[in-house]
Amino acid sequence: MTAQLYGVRGGAPYRFTLVVSALTAVVGGVILAGGFAAAWGAFERVRDYADTNIANEDSYVAYADGGLEELVRVGVVVAALLLVLALLVVSVLHAAYAVGDAHTRRDGAPQTVRDLWRRSRRRLPAAVAVNALTGLAVGAQVLAGLVVFDLADRGRLPGVEPTPLHGTATLPYTVVGWVLPITVWCLAPVLHARLALATAETVVEHRSPFVALYRSWRLTRRARGRTLGLGVLATAATVLVFWLGRYAAAPLCHPLGLAMLWLSGDNVWITGVLVLILPTAVALLLLPPLVMPLVCGAYSRLYGDLRAAEG
Numbered sequence: 001m002t003a004q005l006y007g008v009r010g011g012a013p014y015r016f017t018l019v020v021s022a023l024t025a026v027v028g029g030v031i032l033a034g035g036f037a038a039a040w041g042a043f044e045r046v047r048d049y050a051d052t053n054i055a056n057e058d059s060y061v062a063y064a065d066g067g068l069e070e071l072v073r074v075g076v077v078v079a080a081l082l083l084v085l086a087l088l089v090v091s092v093l094h095a096a097y098a099v100g101d102a103h104t105r106r107d108g109a110p111q112t113v114r115d116l117w118r119r120s121r122r123r124l125p126a127a128v129a130v131n132a133l134t135g136l137a138v139g140a141q142v143l144a145g146l147v148v149f150d151l152a153d154r155g156r157l158p159g160v161e162p163t164p165l166h167g168t169a170t171l172p173y174t175v176v177g178w179v180l181p182i183t184v185w186c187l188a189p190v191l192h193a194r195l196a197l198a199t200a201e202t203v204v205e206h207r208s209p210f211v212a213l214y215r216s217w218r219l220t221r222r223a224r225g226r227t228l229g230l231g232v233l234a235t236a237a238t239v240l241v242f243w244l245g246r247y248a249a250a251p252l253c254h255p256l257g258l259a260m261l262w263l264s265g266d267n268v269w270i271t272g273v274l275v276l277i278l279p280t281a282v283a284l285l286l287l288p289p290l291v292m293p294l295v296c297g298a299y300s301r302l303y304g305d306l307r308a309a310e311g
Contacts, residue, residue: 012100012110012111012112012113012115012116013096013097013100013111013116013293013296013297014293015113016093016096016113016116016117017093017096017288017289017292017293017296018289019113020089020092020093020288021285021288021289024085024089024285024288025285027085028082028085028281028284028285031078031081031082031085032078032277032281034078035074035075035077035078036270036273036274038074038077039070039071039074039075039270040264040270042070042071042074043071043264043267043269043270043273044267046269047267047268047269050269086284087128087131087132087135088128089288089292090131090292091124091127091128091130091131091199092120092124092127093288093292093296094127094131094196094199094200094203094296094299094300095120095123095124095127095199095203096116096117096120096296097293097296097297097299097300098120098199098200098203098204098296098300098303099116099119099120099203099204100116100300101200101297101300101301101303101304102200102204102300102304103115103119105304105308120203123202123203123206126202126203126207126208126209126212127199127202127203129202129209130198130199130202130209130212130213131199133198133209133210133213134192134195134196134198134213137191137195138188138191138192138195141184141185141187141188141191142184142185142188144184145180145181145182145184145185146181148176148177148180148181148184149177149178149181152173152176152177152181153177157176159172160172160173160176160177161173162177163177189231189232189234189235190228190231192231193220193227193228193230193231193234194216194217194220194221194227194231195213195216195217196216196220196230196231196299197215197216197219197220197299197302197303197306198212198213198215198216199212199299200299200300200303200304201215201216201219201303204303204307219303219306219307219310220302220306222306222309223302223306226302227302230295230298230299230302233294233298234291234294234295234298237291237294237295238287238291238295241283241286241287241290241291242283242284242286242287243283244283245279245282245283245284245285245286245287246279246280246282246283247279248282249278249279249281249282249283250279252278252279252282253275253278253279256274256275256278257271257274257275260274
């Protein structure tokens, strides 16, 4: 019953998810390894700068020799590549679950991983475009909340005075600087849920990305309660798995940190960065196999039900 509810009948969609998750782990690991390799020289210069100051008994500030700029450039490139990878993974899985649910509703014949890929890959560019537009819309909403919070905190909004240190917040600052941004951020999952059926629409019905987004907004308007519930469930599951994943990955930091120390010749700077990002990287890699089946299956199921009700 649970398998039918979330669109994993026959197990093919979940096997497809495992394949995609394994490829994601490999590609993500290569991107991170490439980032560390590209920044290796910068970390060596940072260590030399720190060691020289320590030997001369001079005070120093980490990365004060100008090495931070090169590390930031490498970090931006790595982050951009990981965002593209995440966009591809989300698009592929949403498309596969959508065509899988549509095929099951149509004739109910057994499916294989190869069938799901064959049926969804032709519309993959449209699915990527839809998810990119959805991400831009949700990202713009989150950014708007951050901008309002920052302007209020710096006293750039007329009539809104920032809270002094250990002082009592004024009502305008509380409303504009805290309540309004938090409300905007809480509405981001709702907006995502209203647009989440666009991938199924563009893949199954061969709609253009913009038309698919409009159709998703119209379809979910007739099931606001169910859509809101799925949005809250997806957000809660993502946060929970991410938090537990970071906690579970913490024991890996010690052995991998020792391995990086040995590999880098006791460079504590590059080792510190590895230990810092490792729990987050592991937690993100756990999202596709643990959360995406629930999210993609539930949204593909919702889309099929709403399309059937529409006739």
